[in-house]
Amino acid sequence: MELTGKKWSEKALLVWEPTEQWEGPSPRPKSGVTLKVWEVADELMAKLGRIPTKMQVISEAFNRHQVRVATTKVQYGKWLKSLEVEKRGEIKS
Numbered sequence: 636m637e638l639t640g641k642k643w644s645e646k647a648l649l650v651w652e653p654t655e656q657w658e659g660p661s662p663r664p665k666s667g668v669t670l671k672v673w674e675v676a677d678e679l680m681a682k683l684g685r686i687p688t689k690m691q692v693i694s695e696a697f698n699r700h701q702v703r704v705a706t707t708k709v710q711y712g713k714w715l716k717s718l719e720v721e722k723r724g725e726i727k728s
Contacts, residue, residue: 661713671700672710686718 664670675696679687687695692711696702 668702672696673714676714
């Protein structure tokens, strides 16, 4: 495919294809530190009776399991998105 007269950024947009990361919510992790973040978030939600803030999960995950902040932020976002999808009834828990 030849794209003459286009800027490189315009070329990139024309050939971009969605990857797996854009195809719906992430499944619950099966093991490792990522699972620990989800478990901490679940436990805090049960304890508080509401969705915990990102900072609450970051603090708890670090204090209990020494999970890095960046990892916790990513997993908190995925966990939160899974709750939204579950609430809409798109997936069964």
